[in-house]
Amino acid sequence: MTARALLDSVRQELSTKDEENRTVAAIGAGDAALSTLAALGAEETLIVASDRRSFLLLAARAEEPNAAGFFAWLGQGEGLAIAKLPAFTAATGMDAAAVAEYEPRPGCQAYPSYVAWLALNGDPADVLLALMVNFSAWGGYCATIAGGLRAHYGFDDDACAFFDFFAAPAPEMEAQALAAVDAALAGGATLHRARRYGRLLQSYEASFWNTLPIT
Numbered sequence: 001m002t003a004r005a006l007l008d009s010v011r012q013e014l015s016t017k018d019e020e021n022r023t024v025a026a027i028g029a030g031d032a033a034l035s036t037l038a039a040l041g042a043e044e045t046l047i048v049a050s051d052r053r054s055f056l057l058l059a060a061r062a063e064e065p066n067a068a069g070f071f072a073w074l075g076q077g078e079g080l081a082i083a084k085l086p087a088f089t090a091a092t093g094m095d096a097a098a099v100a101e102y103e104p105r106p107g108c109q110a111y112p113s114y115v116a117w118l119a120l121n122g123d124p125a126d127v128l129l130a131l132m133v134n135f136s137a138w139g140g141y142c143a144t145i146a147g148g149l150r151a152h153y154g155f156d157d158d159a160c161a162f163f164d165f166f167a168a169p170a171p172e173m174e175a176q177a178l179a180a181v182d183a184a185l186a187g188g189a190t191l192h193r194a195r196r197y198g199r200l201l202q203s204y205e206a207s208f209w210n211t212l213p214i215t
Contacts, residue, residue, distance in 0.1 A: 001185065002182065002185075003177075003178040003179070003180075003181035003182040003185065004178055006129070006181065006185070006191065007129065007132055007133070007177075007178065007181065010129060010130075010133050010194060010195055010198055011132075011133050011136055013195065014133050014195070014198045014199055014202050015136075015137075021141065021206065021209045021210070022209070022210060022214065023036065023040075023209040023210065023212045023214060024141045024144050024145060024209060025144075026214050027040075027144070027145050027148045027149070028144040028145065028147060028148040029148065029152070030148060030151065030152025030153065031214070032214050032215075033213075033214065033215045034092055034093060034153075035213065035215075036212055036213055036214055036215070037088075037091075037092040037149075037153070038089065038092035038093060038094050038098075039102075039105075039108075039212050039213060040092075040212055041085060041088050041089035041092055041094060041099070042089065042094060042098075042099050042102035042104070043102075043104055043105065043108040043109070043208070043212070044085060044162070045082070045085050045089065045099055045102075046104055046109065046112070047108075047109070047111065047112045047208075048078050048081055048082045048085065049078075049082060050112040050113075050115070050116060051074075051078050051112055051115055052075050052078035052079055052082070053075075053116075053119075054112070054115045054116045054118070054119035055071045055072075055074040055075040055078060055119070056071070056072070056075040057119040057120070058071040058074075058118075058119050058122075058124055058127060058128075059071035059072040059074075059075060061119075061124055062124040062125075062180075063124075064124075064125070064180055064183050064184065066176050066177075066179040066180035066183060067124050067125060067128055067180035067183070067184075069176055070128055070173065070176045070177050070180055071124070071128070073173055073176065074131075074173075077165075080165065081162055081165050081166065084158075084161040084162040084165060085162050086099075087158040087159050087161060087162075088155075088159050088160070088161075088162050088163075090159075091153075091155050091156075091159035105211050105212075106211075107207045107208065107210070107211030108207070108208045108211045108212065110204045110207050110208070111201070111204040111205055111207070111208050114200060114201065114204050115201075118130075118197060122193070122197060123189075123193060125180060125181065125184035125189055125191060125194075126189075126191050126192075126193040126194040126197055127194075127197060128177055128180055128181065129177075129181055129191055129194035129197075129198070130194045130195075130197035130198035130201055131201070132174070132177050133194075133198040133201070133202070134198060134201040134202060134205060137202065137205060138166060138205065139166055139167055139169075140167075141209070142162075142163040142164075142165075142166040142167040143163070143167035145163045146160045146163040146164050146167055149163070
């Protein structure tokens with residue numbers, strides 16, 4: 001099986017239904033409260049910082065060059081993304097002090113906690129495949145949110161930049177990920193844990209969104 005066929009198969013198996021994510025739908029329709037957006041920004045501030053460190057650890061652990069490059073790319077991307085969050089949190093009414101004092105919700109922080117576990121314990125190739133599946137959902141969520149912020153909340157481009165960043169296609173990143181998976185398969189890896197990792201990532205992703213208060 002090729003990397004593309006395997007990725008498509010796991011994506012189809014673990015795909016989520018739009019109705020499972022009440023928060024993104026509410027933001028896209030303009031039905032979420034401003035406090036929902038504020039909580040989203042504060043939670044993401046913690047998540048992005050954690051994920052950046054996790055991805056850089058995976059880059060250091062990965063022996064295959066494409067896998068190492070993929071995780072390094074992710075770490076760099078998180079570094080770029082976190083610089084875009086203050087404009088969003090400010091638009092929701094939170095200054096830096098309010099973000100720093102925010103108390104995170106366990107259901108929101110389960111996702112980065114599991115990513116950190118994967119960074120320490122997961123086989124990099126399996127983790128890479130699982131993340132690619134999860135990123136498909138995340139990118140779509142960000143596109144919906146960016147559209148809703150502009151249409152219903154009057155947020156400008158700076159305030160939407162964090163979500164625009166993740167909504168944008170990244171064909172070079174996917175090509176490198178596929179090369180890494182092909183290399184793993186050629187080396188005899190079964191990548192059987194990728195489905196488990198992906199299933200849990202998708203569940204923790206859903207927990208994040210459905211823990212946020214809508215009103």
